[in-house]
């Protein structure tokens with residue numbers, strides 16, 4: 001009987017994975033590699049994979065493509081989200097949210113994020129393995145959502161940014177990802193991989209929203225991070241390090257992490273090291289506005305608001321410096337700290353703080369895809385890539401905020417949103 005059930009489950013998964021074929025015609029198509037906007041292009045795809053991109057005029061006369069009267073571009077990528085968390089559940093509010101409820105949050109927020117034009121995300125931090133469940137539900141075709149890479153519980157030190165520090169001692173509450181010392185940390189890497197994660201997230205420094213720690217202060221030591229990176233890379237997983245603090249950013253880069261998240265207090269030496277090691281920075285420079293305006297009502301602790309005031313502006317100035325120096329940048333927003341679906345609001349901040357609109361779009365396509373190891377599959381519309389296409393009414397080079405109002409979303413050749 002058990003065997004019969006497994007066979008049925010396999011058939012369902014295969015049926016769900018069957019992806020459409022067809023041709024999509026776009027009035028305009030933004031080529032993220034060259035920065036050119038091409039007129040009247042046709043994207044042909046088979047089983048959800050692009051097979052050709054060509055001028056619509058060269059289609060055979062019997063072709064009857066679906067047409068989008070707008071500017072098409074590849075589905076966007078957010079390399080730093082928390083789909084299972086809601087922006088209303090900060091501080092002590094979050095203690096009332098069960099693990100199963102977090103999974104339900106993830107199901108809802110995955111759809112919201114997809115319809116906002118983000119067809120791929122990297123989820124860097126979730127309780128238990130709620131993110132693994134959401135990813136698997138999407139991959140099986142049970143629910144709508146972006147293509148996901150997930151980290152499961154982030155690794156961190158006792159009392160650090162990854163721990164639960166809200167309750168007094170008698171509750172003996174320790175977060176799942178807490179591991180002190182190189183070997184316990186290696187074991188935690190192995191455990192997360194056992195339960196299905198795609199990458200490892202670590203907390204190198206203190207954080208803004210955690211109680212009782214300091215964003216600028218180191219948490220994991222260089223020795224611990226070297227052990228984690230060695231273990232993760234040996235087992236084929238990349239490492240993302242949360243680091244606000246100047247020293248932690250450098251230690252994380254030297255330890256060999258693939259990306260530094262936030263990077264708020266990066267200095268010239270950190271910028272030099274990031275360039276030297278090819279480390280990506282994922283700098284979430286939109287959410288400061290949201291935290292300062294709405295953080296208190298969302299339950300954020302007063303100390304968290306104060307911490308944000310201390311680093312928000314510096315992070316934006318350092319974003320400008322790091323970008324000007326030529327550090328690799330991937331678009332990531334920390335969605336979940338602010339409401340899901342508003343991800344594209346960060347584009348305007350990136351332009352305000354030194355990027356051209358094309359550079360900001362490249363960070364959310366080519367850059368994020370490279371960071372995830374998915375270059376050629378996502379972040380481009382080219383033969384061999386997924387048929388993940390979005391469209392906006394205006395020209396994003398003239399007004400990057402047009403990306404906040406996506407009119408069309410196709411994922412793997414399946415239309416998910418159309419106006």
Ligand SMILES: [Zn+2]
Pocket residue numbers: 080081082124125334
């Ligand atoms: Zn985060």
